[in-house]
Amino acid sequence: MTSDPTRRQPLRSTPVVTETGDQQLNGAAVPVAEPNDKATMGTSAETSGRTAVGVDLTDHDLYRGGFPHELFVELRGRGAVLWHAPAVPRPGGASIGFWVVVRHAEVQRVSRDSEAFSAADGPSIVASPALRGHTLTHSDGHDHTRLRTLISAGFTPRMIGRLEDQIRIRTREILDVVAGMGECEFVRDIAYLLPMQLIGDIIGIPEADRSWVFAQTDAIIGGASSAPVGASEAERQLFAYAQQLGEAKRRQPADDVWSLLAAAEIDKNEGASLSGLELDFFFAILSIAGSETTRNAISHGLLALLDHPEQLASLRAASLGGDTHLLDTATEEIIRWASPVTCFSRSATRDVELGGAEIRAGDRVTVWYPSANRDERAFDDPFRFDITRSPNPHVSFGGAGSHYCLGAHLARREVRVMFEQLLTRFEGIEVTGPVTHNVNGLAHSIAVSVKHVPVRLVTRPSSRTPGA
Numbered sequence: 001m002t003s004d005p006t007r008r009q010p011l012r013s014t015p016v017v018t019e020t021g022d023q024q025l026n027g028a029a030v031p032v033a034e035p036n037d038k039a040t041m042g043t044s045a046e047t048s049g050r051t052a053v054g055v056d057l058t059d060h061d062l063y064r065g066g067f068p069h070e071l072f073v074e075l076r077g078r079g080a081v082l083w084h085a086p087a088v089p090r091p092g093g094a095s096i097g098f099w100v101v102v103r104h105a106e107v108q109r110v111s112r113d114s115e116a117f118s119a120a121d122g123p124s125i126v127a128s129p130a131l132r133g134h135t136l137t138h139s140d141g142h143d144h145t146r147l148r149t150l151i152s153a154g155f156t157p158r159m160i161g162r163l164e165d166q167i168r169i170r171t172r173e174i175l176d177v178v179a180g181m182g183e184c185e186f187v188r189d190i191a192y193l194l195p196m197q198l199i200g201d202i203i204g205i206p207e208a209d210r211s212w213v214f215a216q217t218d219a220i221i222g223g224a225s226s227a228p229v230g231a232s233e234a235e236r237q238l239f240a241y242a243q244q245l246g247e248a249k250r251r252q253p254a255d256d257v258w259s260l261l262a263a264a265e266i267d268k269n270e271g272a273s274l275s276g277l278e279l280d281f282f283f284a285i286l287s288i289a290g291s292e293t294t295r296n297a298i299s300h301g302l303l304a305l306l307d308h309p310e311q312l313a314s315l316r317a318a319s320l321g322g323d324t325h326l327l328d329t330a331t332e333e334i335i336r337w338a339s340p341v342t343c344f345s346r347s348a349t350r351d352v353e354l355g356g357a358e359i360r361a362g363d364r365v366t367v368w369y370p371s372a373n374r375d376e377r378a379f380d381d382p383f384r385f386d387i388t389r390s391p392n393p394h395v396s397f398g399g400a401g402s403h404y405c406l407g408a409h410l411a412r413r414e415v416r417v418m419f420e421q422l423l424t425r426f427e428g429i430e431v432t433g434p435v436t437h438n439v440n441g442l443a444h445s446i447a448v449s450v451k452h453v454p455v456r457l458v459t460r461p462s463s464r465t466p467g468a
């Protein structure tokens, strides 16, 4: 078994734009149109003064074995910002051409300059203007500050610090179960459960409802074959559930985020109120953002450590010896290595130069975190997994702009505590079968995830659990 991200399928020059400028997707020719009325149909991007990506980054086949890092290396070599010929990110949806930002410095610039690069059309490649100003991920400026201030009360480092005990308790419960099994499926039985339980605790979702709630979020992002319904039905059911939960919390408030937000829904104070739609989307964003991403970081982290047994051994020694510094740097490196979010998008609000590209007002601009996190310009030896790496300016949580991940503290704690306890408790962890990946709609931004990692766990005879 290996998860070396440098070991990827050969660079693909297939598909995409035919000589007539049509797009071949799943065998079907789809007529293309440039956004922003740029009339270059049928011409390559080079001929219009732009560096072309040259492959279809929305083609799921590109990601079957993980991220196409060889391709990203090649793209970074050609430029910081490249033009992607019109593609169809969402099957059956609109065709769209867009900019692809692959280098670290430019990803940071887009993330930080919300005046030139607006988040209001949402994070997906295809813009969703209907939600402008109504969700955290579809807003800028005042709208964004209002929503972020409301929710931030539940996510301060101090609050997350209080959750540390809860993270330990949940981790221990999960590992108790698998210790009794000996063999398990790591994603389903371990990596999936910790983020689900934690975000459930934070939002205040009753335990009995959690499996159902997260089956809906899986259906929305297309993540699990076990999902019982389609994405839009799942969204409808999740929103109905969020409203019911809000009513219950208003009747009987608790110390959780949903009590806070449900109260804000009826608060008439300017700046502190939330519409029903906004409340619905809060629920969806929190439950999706809080689960799939951290699950992936934990799964990738395990694979990376198993691929580097000497580092696994030193992290185990650090966990047993209470070396918190190594646990911290290892956590950052795992999150850099995993890059759980593939790409997020912005819209240019005006004509702007970025990394040598002339971007026009209204263009969609996508930032590719896995590429930026392996940028040779920002990291020494970026393809070396190194749990001692410091500094580690990864952009897995975003490029430090106003939309920087709200759950970053929480995710870090979860990853850290999980590995600390996993390595302390089990003296052997061995992959027993093929590792597979899930590729979901890139339109949903979180697209490439580890699906199955069958493992055998050998319990340490006298396992001592840190913090127990």
Ligand code: HEM
Pocket (backbone or CB within 6 Å): 111, 136, 137, 138, 148, 199, 285, 286, 289, 290, 291, 293, 294, 297, 335, 339, 340, 341, 344, 369, 395, 396, 397, 398, 399, 400, 401, 402, 403, 404, 405, 406, 407, 408, 410, 411
């Ligand atoms: C390793 C795990 C995680 C990764 C890699 C991750 C990554 C990201 C990224 C890349 C963004 C967009 C940043 C930008 O647009 O500049 C984001 C935003 C966000 N994340 Fe996370 N995330 C993780 C875990 C979590 C968790 C546990 C939560 C819990 C609630 C969460 C909640 C959010 C929210 C609400 C936003 C939107 C913030 C805004 O637009 O203001 N994330 N995350």
